[in-house]
Amino acid sequence: xxxxxxxxxxxxxxxxxxxxxxxxxxxxxxxxxxxxxxxxxxxxxxxxxxxxxxxxxxxxxxxxxxxxxxxxxxxxxxxxxxxxxxxxxxxxxxxxxxxxxxxxxxxxxxxxxxxxxxxxxxxxxxxxxxxxxxxxxxxxxxxxxxxxxxxxxxxxxxxxxxxxxxxxxxxxxxxxxxxxxxxxxxxxxxxxxxxxxxxxxxxxxxxxxxxxxxxxxxxxxxxxxxxxxxxxxxxxxxxxxxxxxxxxxxxxxxxxxxxxxxxxxxxxxxxxxxxxxxxxxxxxxxxxxxxxxxxxxxxxxxxxxxxxxxxxxxxxxxxxxxxxxxxxxxxxxxxxxxxxxxxxxxxxxxxxxxxxxxxxxxxxxxxxxxxxxxxxxxxxxxxxxxxxxxxxxxxxxxxxxxxxxxxxxxxxxxxxxxxxxxxxxxxxxxxxxxxxxxxxxxxxxxxxxxxxxxxx
DNA sequence: GATGAGCGG
Numbered sequence: 001x002x003x004x005x006x007x008x009x010x011x012x013x014x015x016x017x018x019x020x021x022x023x024x025x026x027x028x029x030x031x032x033x034x035x036x037x038x039x040x041x042x043x044x045x046x047x048x049x050x051x052x053x054x055x056x057x058x059x060x061x062x063x064x065x066x067x068x069x070x071x072x073x074x075x076x077x078x079x080x081x082x083x084x085x086x087x088x089x090x091x092x093x094x095x096x097x098x099x100x101x102x103x104x105x106x107x108x109x110x111x112x113x114x115x116x117x118x119x120x121x122x123x124x125x126x127x128x129x130x131x132x133x134x135x136x137x138x139x140x141x142x143x144x145x146x147x148x149x150x151x152x153x154x155x156x157x158x159x160x161x162x163x164x165x166x167x168x169x170x171x172x173x174x175x176x177x178x179x180x181x182x183x184x185x186x187x188x189x190x191x192x193x194x195x196x197x198x199x200x201x202x203x204x205x206x207x208x209x210x211x212x213x214x215x216x217x218x219x220x221x222x223x224x225x226x227x228x229x230x231x232x233x234x235x236x237x238x239x240x241x242x243x244x245x246x247x248x249x250x251x252x253x254x255x256x257x258x259x260x261x262x263x264x265x266x267x268x269x270x271x272x273x274x275x276x277x278x279x280x281x282x283x284x285x286x287x288x289x290x291x292x293x294x295x296x297x298x299x300x301x302x303x304x305x306x307x308x309x310x311x312x313x314x315x316x317x318x319x320x321x322x323x324x325x326x327x328x329x330x331x332x333x334x335x336x337x338x339x340x341x342x343x344x345x346x347x348x349x350x351x352x353x354x355x356x357x358x359x360x361x362x363x364x365x366x367x368x369x370x371x372x373x374x375x376x377x378x379x380x381x382x383x384x385x386x387x388x389x390x391x392x393x394x395x396x397x398x399x400x401x402x403x404x405x406x407x408x409x410x411x412x413x414x415x416x417x418x419x420x421x422x423x424x425x426x427x428x429x430x431x432x433x434x435x436x437x438x439x440x441x442x443x444x445x446x447x448x449x450x451x452x453x454x455x456x
Numbered sequence: 457g458a459t460g461a462g463c464g465g
Binding site for chain 2: 040042044045067069071081082083084111113115116117118119122123128130131132133134155157159167168169170171173198200202203204205207208
């Protein structure tokens, strides 16, 4: 049961809450069901380990489920983190939405909506609101209950840490703009569990940065300087826009210019004008890039994001090129011998026999090809082929995330699901009574994920 | 102090 949230005017610290009376509940759940596919639910925020059968079990507790599908990446089969659950009647779907929304499955609260295949309303961002300074005790359900008096909510969520602790802000997507406006005007600045909340329209971060009120800055970053450009040159050029407090051209230890620098203005308006005017201008045939200087932490964050994106792109590019081998014959005891066996299929970019601490082959290994096509041919030709005295096992090597999700999925089937008290008594016993399987084997930590040494 | 993710067969 979610904690009761009291809304109180901030000034008086008492008085009547922004009541349901006087607020027209624009768009009821029934109206929403009529708008969307009334028997089909979209289930989002799924942990990657959640599978069809597990969802079926959960949703069958509260209604007659026709079908369930966890959507997966077509290549990797990795869960995309959402699913569809189709019911035999609108009433069952409505009940499932009401009873199971925000129920944790494998430790993560699910978020349920009516299925709506048309993405236009999602993209527009209309009727979406942002709430901050939320008390940590306010969870998804409490947020939902607090805001649902203003109209039908399509989706709602409190941002959380990985641990599940509230980050103190959240989102409510209403069906109708009118409801969003009503919620903003009635709740902005109110006390919710003794904290004065901000409630306003949701504005995407990028859009917010371009509007007035964006942080003023004094420090300007300039790059793509010619190697001969000095501090004095910068002073002269930037000085036209107003008084400057400091200028620096960054240099190597030997004094060679790194071709970028910083100019700090006394007045932020001058800094803004300098950026506006000088960005993209050419000096000594070099096109300057001029912008607000980032703080060190901002810069580090950006570099980190870029780095991670590159890693991901590289992984995508190599998709399907790496083969995992097991049941390797003892005679294949070094990387070169392994390479010979696969050499005919194409260019091999790396090759490894896995060994234990004593250097003895573990009977497994990896062969990576330049092209996915060659890898695929090699897989088909070599899987099950007798090498020495054993049939070789060949499969596409799984990436770390993929492998982790698979192991987690196996593991999670063995443990009880977390259900709300209202449906818990109807749950079947888990783990199922499989004779000879000691259930304690599956409790505690799952086995460590195998780490592919070649893909890191 | 804080501004999301998101629709198949």
